[in-house]
Amino acid sequence: MIAAEDTALVLLAAGKSSRFGTGNKLEAEFLGKPVGLHVVTALESIRFQSRFVVVDGCALDFRGYHVIRNDGSEPGMAASVKLGVAAARDAGAKAVLIALADMPRVTAAHIYRLLDTADSADAVVASSDGVRPRPPALFGAGQFDFLLSLTGDAGARDLVSGGKHVVTAPAELIDIDTPEDLEKLRALVHAPEALTRPHATRID
Template sequence: MIAAEDTALLLLAAGQSRRFGAGPSKLDAVLEGRPLGIHVVETLAVLPFHARLAVVRRSLIDYASHGYATIVNDDPVGDMASSLRLGVRRAAEVKPQALLVVLSDMPRVTAGHIQRLLAAADGPSAIVASTDGDAPRPPAVFGCALLPLLERLSGDSGARDIIRRGKHVHAPAEELVDIDTLEQLRSLA
């Protein structure tokens, strides 16, 4: 088990939102009276992470006011792993025992699920991802020994190949939903 106090939380909030349609960032779209991109932030506020980091681009959400150090990714079009690399570099500076990677467009993630991920992490080489019984996905925990590998990732698959070989902690599909389209957002309302 790796405690939240020893874990850096990395929130990825710099995506292109291409499938969401024209207009402002999907993270600013309203779900249940709050911006989509704030749901997971508020949910995870109860856990005492070692550090909270957010890689951002164009959302109106002020993650810093929620205790996050923000890292701006001005060029997320290069590849999808660019935000991960930026966040991992900053996380390495605070020397956590583990890194928890969470997507900001996952409004139904629970603190209980994150605690189960951390409980399944067993040291510096830990790889623990979420699954609904299908493919593994974020949120995911990486032990500190994996940070150099994560910092070298490139391309559009991010850490997908890495999390396939780790432990997988089950959560209901509705808890792991990530919003890519306006239709998906409307289906949650």
């Protein structure tokens, strides 16, 4: 296993929310608070070595995180990953956990399972819904150089596919890309917002 105390948390909260329409998806309300702060709350009890959040305009208050700004000079998610990993390496972390701020149902229990599954400095441990690997994902320090060489959006896909996968309930790994994604999640958990949205229907 890799201890949380040796691991830097890198939360990716950058992106143009282009598929969400107007507004920033991370600032949309879900269960009484912004989508982007749910994972912050869920993981606040884990004693990470350090916490970083990569942003490019999101106005949320990520308390307890070192804020890294992605200026958009390099396109794709890889740019945010590289900024976070570089900060984690500079902080002396032995591993990095990469999580997405638009996945509001991730739990601390699942993160501990990722940490417990890691077995070396070269570890690659991703989450899975039983069909495909996805974030959150844990990388040992032996993978930092590779992560720092990424370009575009898909560079780490082969690395993650070849790593270990920890399966959890698909509902825990829901990510929010569109307004429809958010409405489906609100209905799934009977969120109060689902009952006040136009044309929303409750699923019992």
